[in-house]
Amino acid sequence: MTTEVLKNDLAINGGPKVVQDFEATADHFGLKVGAEEFLALADTWGYSPEAQEKIREIVEEEDPYVNPQLTRYYNPRPSRVAMMETYAREAFGVNYALGVNSGTSALMAAYTACGVGPGTEVIVPAYTFYASAAAVVATKGIPVIAEINDTYTIDPEDVERKITPRTKAIVPVHMVGVCADMDAIMDIARRHDLMVIEDNAQCCGGTYKGKYLGTIGDMGCFSISSYKAVGAGEAGLVLTDDEWLYIRAASQHDTAACWRPDRFAEERRPGELFAGQNYRMSEMEGAVNLVQLKGMKDQAKRYNTAMRRVLNGLESFPRTKPRRSNDIEGDLGYNLILVADSGESAGQFAEALKAEGVPAGARGTRSSRDWHIYKYWEQILEQKTSTSVGCPYTCPYYDSPLPDYSPDMCAQSVELFERAIFISVNQWWTEGDCAKVAAAINKVGAIYG
Numbered sequence: 001m002t003t004e005v006l007k008n009d010l011a012i013n014g015g016p017k018v019v020q021d022f023e024a025t026a027d028h029f030g031l032k033v034g035a036e037e038f039l040a041l042a043d044t045w046g047y048s049p050e051a052q053e054k055i056r057e058i059v060e061e062e063d064p065y066v067n068p069q070l071t072r073y074y075n076p077r078p079s080r081v082a083m084m085e086t087y088a089r090e091a092f093g094v095n096y097a098l099g100v101n102s103g104t105s106a107l108m109a110a111y112t113a114c115g116v117g118p119g120t121e122v123i124v125p126a127y128t129f130y131a132s133a134a135a136v137v138a139t140k141g142i143p144v145i146a147e148i149n150d151t152y153t154i155d156p157e158d159v160e161r162k163i164t165p166r167t168k169a170i171v172p173v174h175m176v177g178v179c180a181d182m183d184a185i186m187d188i189a190r191r192h193d194l195m196v197i198e199d200n201a202q203c204c205g206g207t208y209k210g211k212y213l214g215t216i217g218d219m220g221c222f223s224i225s226s227y228k229a230v231g232a233g234e235a236g237l238v239l240t241d242d243e244w245l246y247i248r249a250a251s252q253h254d255t256a257a258c259w260r261p262d263r264f265a266e267e268r269r270p271g272e273l274f275a276g277q278n279y280r281m282s283e284m285e286g287a288v289n290l291v292q293l294k295g296m297k298d299q300a301k302r303y304n305t306a307m308r309r310v311l312n313g314l315e316s317f318p319r320t321k322p323r324r325s326n327d328i329e330g331d332l333g334y335n336l337i338l339v340a341d342s343g344e345s346a347g348q349f350a351e352a353l354k355a356e357g358v359p360a361g362a363r364g365t366r367s368s369r370d371w372h373i374y375k376y377w378e379q380i381l382e383q384k385t386s387t388s389v390g391c392p393y394t395c396p397y398y399d400s401p402l403p404d405y406s407p408d409m410c411a412q413s414v415e416l417f418e419r420a421i422f423i424s425v426n427q428w429w430t431e432g433d434c435a436k437v438a439a440a441i442n443k444v445g446a447i448y449g
């Protein structure tokens with residue numbers, strides 16, 4: 001039985017409205033997370049008072065359980081993510097900056113933008129966090145692993161040897177605060193018509209010949225998570241000067257297409273719209289990372305100064321030398337790497353340094369499982385994938401034998417990794433602190449160097 005209704009009873013035709021109001025109010029939404037709860041959390045994260053103030057500002061403005069939520073889009077307030085991107089564009093001097101939710105998603109957005117996909121190869125260094133290679137597989141490309149050289153960054157000679165007709169991109173990684181040889185990489189890329197995607201997760205604020213790392217290749221990717229020199233929480237950043245690469249990266253990072261000037265408009269150019277993912281950055285991250293990025297330049301200066309002060313105080317030793325640098329003034333410098341003549345010597349040197357009160361470490365020959373060196377990337381070496389079909393390794397578009405994956409394939413890199421002595425530099429070390437650290441290294445060097 002249906003209620004008898006005349007057409008004119010409908011509200012649309014001037015009849016009385018059935019739902020005048022709701023009894024449920026914001027108070028019924030249950031647990032309400034307010035400024036104090038967020039700030040108690042922020043306190044445990046160790047944010048600076050300035051960052052905490054930013055968090056207070058947005059949480060006090062916005063109740064996350066009532067509109068507008070802490071999201072960038074459909075939010076009447078100025079977006080913190082957008083502010084962070086504007087700041088990043090200006091600070092790095094690039095045309096486009098895209099905030100994302102991790103360094104891995106920054107890489108996946110950039111790889112996708114550059115055309116990595118079925119049938120393509122991407123050259124990554126043997127010494128990098130495994131995400132540089134995992135993101136290639138996630139975007140359906142095949143990672144090709146190249147040696148590092150005595151700078152502890154990708155070896156341009158090996159890169160050139162590993163180029164094939166399937167190579168799409170080269171990924172120099174500025175590991176542990178040291179810059180890769182960007183002139184050599186860019187030269188190779190231009191000669192072979194390849195894309196360069198800098199993985200700058202570990203060197204934010206570092207430069208190469210006066211230019212910010214992450215702005216030299218076609219695209220630059222950053223992790224700006226809590227574990228990095230700049231960043232907090234979980235976040236990433238993609239930089240580029242190229243509008244089309246930006247659009248493609250944006251498409252991958254937000255398949256809902258909220259980023260488009262007109263979200264539901266027709267595709268402006270083939271390749272703009274495709275089924276991407278959701279890597280959008282939250283407003284809270286945007287607010288905090290804006291503060292973090294503002295400190296980048298000064299922080300880089302402090303680290304680099306401290307690192308060079310220690311280096312300048314070193315004597316020379318017959319068997320242990322500082323790592324060769326591609327640009328000592330550009331290296332971020334939170335690590336000072338000495339290279340011993342064997343893994344065993346590196347271990348002894350580092351242990352003796354620690355006993356002298358210097359924060360040092362070496363993997364030595366006892367190196368344990370660590371996803372920063374390819375020989376432990378079993379997911380890749382053994383081509384482990386999420387289904388038994390084995391895509392992309394079994395992809396019919398990949399018409400070549402797979403790279404010869406094995407734990408010994410980049411012996412030079414493993415040896416360099418084992419011979420490295422990593423000294424953690426503190427950006428706040430005074431001139432006197434640096435002199436003491438140099439004196440400790442000289443003392444140990446006199447016996448083990």
Ligand SMILES: Cc1ncc(COP(=O)(O)O)c(C=O)c1O
Pocket residue numbers: 102103104105128129131132173199201202223224225235236
């Ligand atoms: C060199 C390198 N690339 C990529 C990543 C991935 O960044 P995230 O952990 O933010 O996804 C990291 C993180 O440790 C990294 O060190």
